[in-house]
Amino acid sequence: MIPSKDDLIRAHSRIKSYIHSTPLMRCESIDKICGATIQFKCENLQKAGAFKSRGASNAVFKLMESGFTGRVATHSSGNHAQALSRVAKFAGIEAHVVMPENSLKSKIAAVQEYHADITFCIPTLEARESTLAKVMQEVEAVEIHPYDNYDIIAGQATAAKEILEDYSPDIIIAPVGGGGLLSGTALAAKYFGNNVKVFAAEPEMANDAKLSFDSKTFVPSVNPQTIADGLRTSLGDLTFPIILDHVDEILTCSEDSIVKAMRLMWERAKIMAEPSSAAALAIVMNHPEIFKGKNIAIIVSGGNADLDNLPW
């Protein structure tokens, strides 16, 4: 069932000691460039470097509350894999992760450091799912899906819940890949916000969520070529309906504008945003007709950029 207001409150108290309550940061010069007031919710400073620690902690510790002592498994291009591996280590259970072979080296290294078992596959959704099915059968593991899981969605929602405890934005913007963060954000805005709009940012080169949203019909993402490696996945069966009902608009941005926004965040705000995170600032910069003069919260989803291959 779609997480209720109480589910979000319970998720937040369940995970609080395993995550950071990340800071909101402002940057005068970015505000000036955008003509808006932007608070960045710094999930790049979250445990394991991304908001994914919220959902993974909620899903794993909710399982543990019910007496679970088995293994968990997932497929992930990186941040969810890191988050799940980290929380499994805390919980004292084994994590098995399927990663596409083009995942960032730094993300693979981080998963290895948490002692998770990694299986690589080719970078298609089909290969990820079939490899995961095989791994789960072999080791008898329970799947913790990176986004299409209500406990994950409730966990990701706590980022926007924290924003709304500290700030009253007109608009919250989250990037959209599989839609876990976006659907959670939309639910938190509905339950805890005061008439706050929810926008999503997506690369033009991976615009399946926008096509799905605008046509109200699921459109899959097929091996998209975007620098925003966290946004390459398709929407899920559980995330898509929530997004359709509670998100105001999905806007897309070019690869160039993502790199420009990312550089601005690093150089001016000293916020190490990974490309997926910079998409949200990119849409603000590209659409002054929508965002000028507004109070905006941007969820900086993660900071796990590959320092050997920065895009400038």
Added chain:
Amino acid sequence: MIPSKDDLIRAHSRIKSYIHSTPLMRCESIDKICGATIQFKCENLQKAGAFKSRGASNAVFKLMESGFTGRVATHSSGNHAQALSRVAKFAGIEAHVVMPENSLKSKIAAVQEYHADITFCIPTLEARESTLAKVMQEVEAVEIHPYDNYDIIAGQATAAKEILEDYSPDIIIAPVGGGGLLSGTALAAKYFGNNVKVFAAEPEMANDAKLSFDSKTFVPSVNPQTIADGLRTSLGDLTFPIILDHVDEILTCSEDSIVKAMRLMWERAKIMAEPSSAAALAIVMNHPEIFKGKNIAIIVSGGNADLDNLPW
């Protein structure tokens, strides 16, 4: 006169609305690597990207309190120039800065953005001082020295004052260039700390402060070739005696260890430290016999790294 405890308290309340009270951040994996508990005082998130905003704000607004309406001038390789330009703009007065011609492009651009007047010179202390003297005479400006000024020292001290309001470290570590931050940190530790030791970090390639400290005799820095561009300057007439009296030890580190520490801070802690800031973590990593098991605060002095020339 050497700033008193009251001078530091007054400085802090004078500048509070012009600076950030920057966060302390911890990183599990860096703690694990070092076998210590390290709180990073994130002055890279300070206004204008470095602790220098503290001293510049204190010096300029103290001048303004006494009715000053003239021009201010300084020489600086970058961070003090940015900080002074920014605060002069707030105060509504003109800033004139002399910058060595090998200053980072990003630092020059930031100074230009605050509409300060820049004069370039060759990168020696003599050239900086003679060029500044000329500029000051031409425009009738008052010098705000980057470190050899008690109001600057009192301002820089507020970073350690904030640390000690939130945390009880065994040791505070600051990098040392001209000694403004270090002497201020040592005063704050003495006035507000509970038996806290103060260590300084300096590049081996610019070890004039260590030579001066160990021999108790001023040794100048002569065009040193270190990646830590903020630490190339010599100690000052005002900073050196405070450092001699109140600092416990100065340790040096190799260029390689600075780059390694900087990368670790970026990759694991998502803290964008400029090389000068990474020197402090480098000495912790190089000296487990001193730092292991300790509660340490490291002042991350600034984050104005050149994103087009990262050292890895």
